[in-house]
Amino acid sequence: MPKPEKLIVKIENVHKAYGKEKVLRGISMDINESEVVVLVGPSGTGKSTLLRCINQLTVPDSGKVWVDGVELTNPKTDKDKARQHIGMVFQDFNLFNHLTTLDNIMLGLVHVLGMKKEEAYDKAMLELERVGLANKYGSYPGQLSGGQKQRVAIARSLAMEPIVMLFDEPTSALDPELIGEVLTVMKDLAEGGMTMICVTHEIGFAREVCSRIVFMEHGEIVEQGLPVKMLNNPDMQRTKDFLGKISVLD
Amino acid sequence: MSFIEYMLIALPKIWVGLQITFKISSICLLIGMVIGFPVALARVYGPKWLRWLVSAYVEIFRGTPVLVQLFLIYYGLPQFGITFSAFSSAYLAIGLNSGAYQSEYFRGAIQAIASGQMMAARSIGMTRLQAIRHIIIPQAFRFAIPSWSNEAVSMVKISSIVYLIAIPEMMYVAKMLISKYYNPMPTYILVGLVYLLVIGVLTLLLNEIERRTTIPGLETARRGS
Amino acid sequence: MEVLTVLVPYILRGLSITLEVTAVALGLGLFFGSILAILRVYGGDLLSRVLTLFVTLLRALPHILLLLIIYFIIARVVNLSAFWAGSLSLAIISSAYQSEIIRGAIQSVPGGQMMAARSIGMNRIKAIWHVIIPQAFRYAIPPWSNEAAIVIKDSSLVYVLGVPEILRQAQYYSARTYQPLTAYVTVAAIYFLLTFITNRGLDLLERHIRIPT
Numbered sequence: 001m002p003k004p005e006k007l008i009v010k011i012e013n014v015h016k017a018y019g020k021e022k023v024l025r026g027i028s029m030d031i032n033e034s035e036v037v038v039l040v041g042p043s044g045t046g047k048s049t050l051l052r053c054i055n056q057l058t059v060p061d062s063g064k065v066w067v068d069g070v071e072l073t074n075p076k077t078d079k080d081k082a083r084q085h086i087g088m089v090f091q092d093f094n095l096f097n098h099l100t101t102l103d104n105i106m107l108g109l110v111h112v113l114g115m116k117k118e119e120a121y122d123k124a125m126l127e128l129e130r131v132g133l134a135n136k137y138g139s140y141p142g143q144l145s146g147g148q149k150q151r152v153a154i155a156r157s158l159a160m161e162p163i164v165m166l167f168d169e170p171t172s173a174l175d176p177e178l179i180g181e182v183l184t185v186m187k188d189l190a191e192g193g194m195t196m197i198c199v200t201h202e203i204g205f206a207r208e209v210c211s212r213i214v215f216m217e218h219g220e221i222v223e224q225g226l227p228v229k230m231l232n233n234p235d236m237q238r239t240k241d242f243l244g245k246i247s248v249l250d
Numbered sequence: 251m252s253f254i255e256y257m258l259i260a261l262p263k264i265w266v267g268l269q270i271t272f273k274i275s276s277i278c279l280l281i282g283m284v285i286g287f288p289v290a291l292a293r294v295y296g297p298k299w300l301r302w303l304v305s306a307y308v309e310i311f312r313g314t315p316v317l318v319q320l321f322l323i324y325y326g327l328p329q330f331g332i333t334f335s336a337f338s339s340a341y342l343a344i345g346l347n348s349g350a351y352q353s354e355y356f357r358g359a360i361q362a363i364a365s366g367q368m369m370a371a372r373s374i375g376m377t378r379l380q381a382i383r384h385i386i387i388p389q390a391f392r393f394a395i396p397s398w399s400n401e402a403v404s405m406v407k408i409s410s411i412v413y414l415i416a417i418p419e420m421m422y423v424a425k426m427l428i429s430k431y432y433n434p435m436p437t438y439i440l441v442g443l444v445y446l447l448v449i450g451v452l453t454l455l456l457n458e459i460e461r462r463t464t465i466p467g468l469e470t471a472r473r474g475s
Numbered sequence: 476m477e478v479l480t481v482l483v484p485y486i487l488r489g490l491s492i493t494l495e496v497t498a499v500a501l502g503l504g505l506f507f508g509s510i511l512a513i514l515r516v517y518g519g520d521l522l523s524r525v526l527t528l529f530v531t532l533l534r535a536l537p538h539i540l541l542l543l544i545i546y547f548i549i550a551r552v553v554n555l556s557a558f559w560a561g562s563l564s565l566a567i568i569s570s571a572y573q574s575e576i577i578r579g580a581i582q583s584v585p586g587g588q589m590m591a592a593r594s595i596g597m598n599r600i601k602a603i604w605h606v607i608i609p610q611a612f613r614y615a616i617p618p619w620s621n622e623a624a625i626v627i628k629d630s631s632l633v634y635v636l637g638v639p640e641i642l643r644q645a646q647y648y649s650a651r652t653y654q655p656l657t658a659y660v661t662v663a664a665i666y667f668l669l670t671f672i673t674n675r676g677l678d679l680l681e682r683h684i685r686i687p688t
Contacts, residue, residue: 057369084375094370098389098465108374111384142467153370160374313667315628318642322659325649329656403535410537414635421540438544442536449535 006033007069008164008195014053014063016046023049024060025219031164036196038206038227041216042242047199050216051166054197055086068163084112087157087165091172093149095141101128101152102137105159113160127155131185147178151185158189165189167198203246207231215239256436260427264444267423271448274412274419275405277341282348282401289349290356290390295382304353311350317411319343324415340412344405352401359393360386392463399456403449420444478657482648486661489644493669496562496630496640501623503566508573515574516581517603526574533571541568542632561633569626576622580615581607613684620677624670631666641665 009031016024023046031037039047052058054065056072056079064073072082096104102124109120128134131151141149150170157165167186171179183205190196190209200206206213206227213230215222215238223230223239234240289304296304311319324339334342363386371381413422424441428434511530515523533541545564549555555563584607592602634642645662649655 055373057372080372080375080377082375083373086373088370088373090366090370090373092364092366094364094366096367096370096385096389098385098392107384108376111380112375140466142465144467156374309671310663310667313624313670314663315631315642315666317631317634318659318663318666321642321645322656322663325646326656326659329654407537410539411632413539421537424540434543434547438540438547442540442544445536445540446532 007031008033008035008067009054009197010064010066011050011054012064012066014050014060014065016049016053016058016060023219024053026063027216027219027221028063029214029221029224031195031197033195034193035212036190036194036210037198037212037214038210039197039199039214039216040201040203040206040243040246041222045216046219047216048168051088051168051197051199054164054166055083055088057083057088084108084160085163087154087160087162089150089153089157089165089167089170091169093141093146093153093173095149095153095156097141100138100140101133101144101155104141104152105156108156108160123159124155127159128152130158131155132181145178146174147181150174150182154182154185154189162194164195164197167196167200169199169201171200171202201246203231203243213243215242217242251431253436256431256433257440260437260440263423263427264420264441267418267420268444268448270417270419271406271409274337274340274344274417275402275409278344278348278409279402279405281341281345282352282405283398285346285349286352286354287356289353290360291382293353293357294360295378308350308353311347312354316344316347316408317414319347320411320415336412336415336417339415340409340417344408344412347408348401348405351404352398355394355397355401356390358397359390362393363389389465392465395456395460395463399453399460402456403452406445406449406452478652478654481652482657482661485644485648485658486641486665489639489641489662490665492558492638493627493630493640496558496565496633496638497627497669499559499562500565500569500630501626503563504569504573504626507566507570509577511570511574512577512581513603515578517599530571530574533568534575538568538629539632539635542635546636557633557636557638561636561638565626565629565633568629569622572622572625573619576615576618577611579618580611583614584610610686613681613686616677616681620674620681623673623677627669627673628666 007030009029011027011029014024014027015022027046027050029037039050041047049058053060054067054072056065060073064071066072067082067086070077070082072079095101096107099107102121105124105127106117106120109115109123110117115123125134125137128137131154133148133151133155136144136148136152141152144152154170170186171182174182179202183202186196186198186205187209198205198210210227212224213227214224215230215234215236217238223234223236225234230239231243234243289308292300292304293308320339320343323334323343324336327334367385367389368381371385372378376384409419410421413419413425416422418426420441424437427437431437511526515526515530518526542561542564545567546557546560549560549563588606588610589602592606593599597605630640631642633640637643639647641662645655645658648658652658
């Protein structure tokens with residue numbers, strides 16, 4: 001089913017250093033609508049930093065980032081407004097601990113998008129249903145399992161109607177038996193046409209769901225391509241070594 | 251005169267003093283909170299010059315005795331023609347002192363909130379101020395309750411020093427009773443018992459507040475002082 | 476210039492007394508506090524309850540009231556100078572707080588340490604002395620530093636007993652020169668320096684003897 005290709009995220013020569021340590025060394029990447037990109041690579045290679053540079057939670061030292069045609073790296077851009085429609089899911093969930101699951105989702109709708117409470121309530125319930133947790137609307141984060149927390153976090157992002165979703169190792173903090181429920185939600189999202197950029201070590205998810213695997217090392221993109229090619233016979237030896245290692249674990 | 255007889259004479263007078271003890275400690279606690287909370291926010295989120303300024307305030311007031319602060323304001327400032335009444339001096343000295351301590355409790359509470367909370371709030375498009383108002387402050391208040399309870403109890407205890415500038419709270423009443431009847435021990439014991447009762451009831455009350463404001467599932471994350 | 480020549484002698488006289496009161500109160504407070512703490516942790520159930528009640532009482536009452544009560548009791552029993560009676564009173568008050576600090580520190584040493592010490596044949600006392608105390612001591616330094624600063628500041632309370640410490644000297648000076656602000660600001664600055672130096676010093680000590688991880 002070919003779609004007219006629409007550029008959603010454009011990253012151009014992004015650099016970021018923490019002190020002397022260069023975390024990103026000139027990353028460039030284009031991501032089209034409905035693409036699901038999986039970022040892989042050894043830990044400490046800047047994958048999470050790159051995600052945070054996309055929504056400007058981390059400000060790059062140089063380079064440019066556009067999301068939906070708006071240049072976020074332009075100082076004149078209202079970054080808060082831009083972030084409203086860039087969903088982000090964190091490794092450690094970061095649900096607001098003092099709010100129920102429903103209020104976690106409603107908060108952004110009411111205070112950021114300015115929705116009426118009743119409207120926000122309906123929307124939030126709908127999103128909870130979508131991740132299969134409508135019955136937990138009154139629970140506090142501390143009363144949920146890790147997998148449930150992460151599904152609520154996804155619902156919180158989805159409620160804002162994002163044009164792209166960023167996943168930062170969404171299953172790394174979960175017990176093995178809880179990973180599946182989160183991946184299922186992500187898979188449904190991908191099939192629904194959501195544009196997604198995921199940092200994850202779940203090779204199974206990459207193989208089945210994603211449209212492109214990007215392998216990063218030492219702050220650079222080493223190689224990228226279709227999952228079939230990247231997983232079976234990549235061009236670079238470094239890619240082969242790394243993906244070979246984690247595929248065995250899968 | 252038996253102890254019981256003496257009690258009947260002394261208790262009504264102590265009651266009058268107790269009301270002033272309450273007045274001083276509650277007003278100072280309130281002043282301390284009004285100062286302490288913004289100071290804590292300034293110390294965590296403020297620009298560098300402001301952080302430096304409020305740190306100086308906190309360190310100076312925590313590093314010197316409250317009695318010296320009281321005397322400095324009440325006896326010292328008139329040298330420059332600035333004169334406060336005894337009550338105003340008490341509110342000012344103890345309130346500023348408590349503000350310094352309370353700011354530290356609030357700061358601890360703010361810093362006990364995981365940094366991911368701020369990031370998550372920003373990621374859904376909240377401004378820094380919105381995140382502080384809706385995410386950080388509600389949690390910080392709850393985290394601060396245990397140490398804030400200690401401060402409330404401290405205020406009742408610390409307010410006793412104002413008898414030295416002749417404010418007629420409980421200790422002052424004790425001093426008057428002793429000079430009139432010359433029986434220090436029964437007087438001190440009586441006043442001590444009243445303090446114990448007041449502080450005991452206050453502690454129970456604060457524990458109840460703490461219990462009711464606990465966030466379900468987050469019990470273990472609460473920080474004491 | 477006259478301010479200096481007149482004020483300095485007053486301040487120095489008061490400062491030495493303030494330091495003496497603090498040293499006695501902190502030192503004896505540490506001694507009593509340690510005994511209280513060890514008895515509360517390792518003494519029997521009944522003893523530990525009685526001592527806990529004692530500590531709770533001391534911690535619940537205003538220091539100035541306790542100072543007057545203890546001073547009064549001491550004055551009845553033995554004939555002590557205001558300086559010694561005041562210092563001793565502050566030591567007893569501080570012992571309650573210090574015992575809490577030491578008890579907390581002892582209890583933060585994992586239970587397995589005692590078991591391991593006993594398993595290699597140490598008796599209880601030896602285990603406490605060689606294994607528990609050296610570890611507990613390190614945990615105790617930061618809160619103890621806090622308590623030391625409190626005792627320095629509390630030493631100003633013996634003013635009410637007429638002990639000529641630094642606050643009382645400031646009062647003498649202002650009565651003579653009508654310059655109360657000069658006197659009290661100087662005194663505040665000295666207290667600030669004392670607490671600052673104490674906290675920094677103990678902070679350095681804590682870092683110096685920290686167990687490498």
